[in-house]
Amino acid sequence: xxxxxxxxxxxxxxxxxxxxxxxxxxxxxxxxxxxxxxxxxxxxxxxxxxxxxxxxxxxxxxxxxxxxxxxxxxxxxxxxxxxxxxxxxxxxxxxxxxxxxxxxxxxxxxxxxxxxxxxxxxxxxxxxxxxxxxxxxxxxxxxxxxxxxxxxxxxxxxxxxxxxxxxxxxxxxxxxxxxxxxxxxxxxxxxxxxxxxxxxxxxxxxxxxxxxxxxxxxxxxxxxxxxxxxxxxxxxxxxxxxxxxxxxxxxxxxxxxxxxxxxxxxxxxxxxxxxxxxxxxxxxxxxxxxxxxxxxxxxxxxxxxxxxxxxxxxxxxxxxxxxxxxxxxxxxxxxxxxxxxxxxxxxxxxxxxxxxxxxxxxxxxxxxxxxxxxxxxxxxxxxxxxxxxxxxxxxxxxxxxxxxxxxxxxxxxxxxxxxxxxxxxxxxxxxxxxxxxxxxxxxxxxxxxxxxxxxxxxx
Numbered sequence: 001x002x003x004x005x006x007x008x009x010x011x012x013x014x015x016x017x018x019x020x021x022x023x024x025x026x027x028x029x030x031x032x033x034x035x036x037x038x039x040x041x042x043x044x045x046x047x048x049x050x051x052x053x054x055x056x057x058x059x060x061x062x063x064x065x066x067x068x069x070x071x072x073x074x075x076x077x078x079x080x081x082x083x084x085x086x087x088x089x090x091x092x093x094x095x096x097x098x099x100x101x102x103x104x105x106x107x108x109x110x111x112x113x114x115x116x117x118x119x120x121x122x123x124x125x126x127x128x129x130x131x132x133x134x135x136x137x138x139x140x141x142x143x144x145x146x147x148x149x150x151x152x153x154x155x156x157x158x159x160x161x162x163x164x165x166x167x168x169x170x171x172x173x174x175x176x177x178x179x180x181x182x183x184x185x186x187x188x189x190x191x192x193x194x195x196x197x198x199x200x201x202x203x204x205x206x207x208x209x210x211x212x213x214x215x216x217x218x219x220x221x222x223x224x225x226x227x228x229x230x231x232x233x234x235x236x237x238x239x240x241x242x243x244x245x246x247x248x249x250x251x252x253x254x255x256x257x258x259x260x261x262x263x264x265x266x267x268x269x270x271x272x273x274x275x276x277x278x279x280x281x282x283x284x285x286x287x288x289x290x291x292x293x294x295x296x297x298x299x300x301x302x303x304x305x306x307x308x309x310x311x312x313x314x315x316x317x318x319x320x321x322x323x324x325x326x327x328x329x330x331x332x333x334x335x336x337x338x339x340x341x342x343x344x345x346x347x348x349x350x351x352x353x354x355x356x357x358x359x360x361x362x363x364x365x366x367x368x369x370x371x372x373x374x375x376x377x378x379x380x381x382x383x384x385x386x387x388x389x390x391x392x393x394x395x396x397x398x399x400x401x402x403x404x405x406x407x408x409x410x411x412x413x414x415x416x417x418x419x420x421x422x423x424x425x426x427x428x429x430x431x432x433x434x435x436x437x438x439x440x441x442x443x444x445x446x447x448x449x450x451x452x453x454x455x456x457x458x459x
Contacts, residue, residue: 011098025050040202071122072146080157089127109278130166217334269295316344319353323360
């Protein structure tokens with residue numbers, strides 16, 4: 001099957017050929033005809049399989065063939081991160097360069113003026129992150145009353161990042177009658193619930209098991225102590241002569257620290273995360289793509305939207321708390337039918353995270369231990385420690401984990417009768433205490449008996 005068989009215009013098929021694509025991917029082959037027919041679509045596929053073209057190509061054709069002309073935007077594409085928004089917008093520009101359509105990308109971290117100027121001149125397509133778009137709507141710079149097509153790309157990530165309230169506010173600004181498209185590599189219950197409330201008799205397009213990883217990604221995990229992770233990573237990169245490595249950390253501070261440490265080891269590195277300015281993020285990404293730096297250290301904000309051609313290696317320096325984020329992290333490699341390798345460094349307290357990831361993927365990731373000489377030994381299923389016991393050592397017998405009786409307070413700050421009984425105090429003991437002392441509030445806000453003075457001190 002070719003793109004021409006899907007009913008696309010010659011301008012679009014020529015643009016696709018210029019990008020080097022000859023045959024549509026499974027998600028494109030199923031989604032494009034449904035979207036051209038005007039139906040709502042909820043699509044799920046492995047990351048890197050062409051979801052952007054799956055909704056981008058048909059919406060460009062629908063807008064180009066529409067007789068309704070206005071300066072107000074007719075299509076809105078929402079994305080969770082700046083990087084993903086920029087990537088989607090670039091794809092829209094590439095696919096629609098032979099069509100007389102205008103588009104703009106809108107996200108925070110940059111000035112308002114270029115965005116407002118583009119909106120005032122008139123655009124057909126807006127690609128935006130929810131926060132900045134809502135700001136422009138509140139400033140009355142963006143008018144969404146003419147939107148015909150709404151696309152939510154990576155909706156689950158938007159919910160994870162707390163955009164649900166912004167999305168609901170944006171939905172109120174859109175016309176009731178419109179076409180809705182949901183596309184993501186993972187679908188949580190929250191996303192399904194949101195989709196059910198918006199989509200009308202949607203066509204479900206799912207070409208791979210939900211939350212699946214690309215078949216061409218070779219996955220490995222290594223048991224490494226937390227303090228040894230940096231040295232192990234440096235050794236892997238140097239010994240393996242890895243040229244382009246995307247490393248994920250859990251925190252922004254950790255990304256900065258690791259990039260600095262790798263630089264000291266002689267491995268050129270830069271960090272990219274939400275605290276960096278947009279210009280700094282763009283420079284770091286451009287340097288990485290041009291092979292000017294060897295390692296790009298990123299937080300999960302970069303797990304969605306980074307499109308790097310033929311990226312060979314992804315390393316999870318720290319496993320994500322959310323298993324679905326693992327799918328998107330390693331999805332940066334093995335894209336467009338090419339192979340890649342994903343390596344995870346698992347400390348003694350991350351066993352539960354690995355177990356949750358394997359449960360999501362419904363398969364076991366090969367686990368290895370490293371010898372002093374760098375050789376590795378595979379850990380068999382029977383040799384893996386039970387994940388239930390892999391808690392932090394200081395938490396195993398910590399008094400903080402001991403269940404204490406509920407110390408509900410009665411009137412005037414005194415413990416209630418039920419609390420007193422639960423703590424084993426008899427009524428006789430309470431009477432004795434009350435007869436020898438008066439209630440005194442303690443430093444903790446509770447009540448304790450005051451010790452009676454010795455009889456020798458009485459006058």
